[in-house]
Ligand SMILES: Nc1ncnc2c1ncn2[C@@H]1O[C@H](COP(=O)(O)OP(=O)(O)O)[C@@H](O)[C@H]1O
């Protein structure tokens with residue numbers, strides 16, 4: 276049995292965060308473990324409150340997990356503040372965690388801050404370079420590279436800039452642009468190609484219930500890495516899982532509802 280750890284915030288409505296991750300990991304028939312960084316009072320309409328976990332309690336959760344059941348992959352989502360980020364980075368290094376997928380969650384689609392303003396620098400310097408791959412959406416990628424992204428050409432330039440600055444692979448998710456749902460994977464290459472880039476595209480599913488798409492994609496990538504697959508193949512399979520869960524057209528709640536994780540991987 277492969278084991279996957281999610282380090283993320285709790286979403287009381289079950290659509291994003293820890294809950295989406297555990298559902299995704301379970302749908303992949305893997306064993307899910309969690310270290311909770313924050314509680315959110317949240318539903319399909321918005322985020323109404325956030326309580327951060329004390330950093331030493333994040334450390335305690337990670338110590339319990341890594342000294343007992345070593346994960347085959349780690350997914351990281353909402354990390355809230357600089358102290359929690361430093362704690363996670365130290366523990367990942369201490370336990371030599373492998374297959375680390377970091378979704379640099381900053382602001383929910385409903386518009387609430389899930390990362391404090393003063394945490395960006397620490398995220399950039401202490402945590403993101405530890406990722407096997409990081410998976411920003413368009414607004415997050417804009418923050419990471421300091422430029423606007425309006426087109427697929429902008430995505431190509433942004434991906435190179437982020438890969439170069441962090442020396443890690445980046446998957447920029449295109450869900451926030453119009454047209455097909457096109458995600459771009461960029462990794463450093465060997466000369467003469469400085470960067471290896473690959474698009475992962477699917478037709479846009481007509482479904483406004485997209486709460487937790489980013490969380491689901493990143494934990495599905497972690498599951499595939501845990502299974503020993505290469506990064507490109509892991510992204511391809513994760514996107515297929517996500518698209519299938521969106522196509523089920525589950526419609527819960529009064530706002531942007533969650534995905535259907537009862538969808539079975541073919
Ligand atoms: N309507 C849609 N149809 C198909 N795929 C989508 C749709 N919306 C988002 N996606 C995909 O969902 C994943 C998460 O995308 P995105 O919405 O950009 O991230 P986030 O949830 O972090 O804001 C990406 O693979 C993206 O291409």
Ligand SMILES: Cc1ncc(COP(=O)(O)OP(=O)(O)O)c(N)n1
Nearest residue numbers: 284291292383384486487488489490
């Ligand atoms: C607790 C928690 N973590 C992450 C998110 C963001 O989820 P994500 O899938 O990146 O995007 P949206 O659901 O906001 O579209 C969250 N809302 N809550």
